[in-house]
Amino acid sequence: MTAARVLDHVFGAPPIAGGLFDVDASGAPFLMGGHCDQCDRYVFPYSESCPACLSGMKHVRLGGEGVIYSHTTVRTKPPYGLPQPYSVAFIDLNDAPLRIFALLDHSMAGGFRIGDRVKLKVGVIGHDGEGDPRARGYFTLKDSR
Numbered sequence: 001m002t003a004a005r006v007l008d009h010v011f012g013a014p015p016i017a018g019g020l021f022d023v024d025a026s027g028a029p030f031l032m033g034g035h036c037d038q039c040d041r042y043v044f045p046y047s048e049s050c051p052a053c054l055s056g057m058k059h060v061r062l063g064g065e066g067v068i069y070s071h072t073t074v075r076t077k078p079p080y081g082l083p084q085p086y087s088v089a090f091i092d093l094n095d096a097p098l099r100i101f102a103l104l105d106h107s108m109a110g111g112f113r114i115g116d117r118v119k120l121k122v123g124v125i126g127h128d129g130e131g132d133p134r135a136r137g138y139f140t141l142k143d144s145r
């Protein structure tokens with residue numbers, strides 16, 4: 001089995017795009033992004049060149065935990081078979097000086113608060129442009145309330 005097929009099995013479907021997330025030895029998912037050694041900038045998702053100084057970037061792990069900076073719940077008909085409603089957030093990552101835009105756990109849509117500590121999970125959510133199921137990363141509460 002190739003590494004990509006192993007991950008498809010772990011996640012239940014192929015990822016919506018390659019290079020966004022992976023799992024560590026314990027099975028915990030983490031985000032993958034880029035880091036620029038010239039100006040110390042981090043990006044997610046990975047980019048071949050730094051958006052600040054155009055230097056080449058290297059692949060880095062960005063961890064799988066953070067804090068909600070801001071969030072909203074989308075109640076209109078979602079694209080790509082996403083659940084309705086679904087919540088999205090800007091999340092400040094714990095392991096890199098980076099604020100990312102991400103899906104939140106749809107089973108708690110509308111139930112998040114600014115400042116909530118969240119952790120990454122990966123599951124089969126929606127589909128791709130061809131209608132095939134796809135694994136997507138999303139954040140859920142790190143601690144129960």
Ligand SMILES: [Zn+2]
Nearest residue numbers: 036039050053
């Ligand atoms: Zn740079």
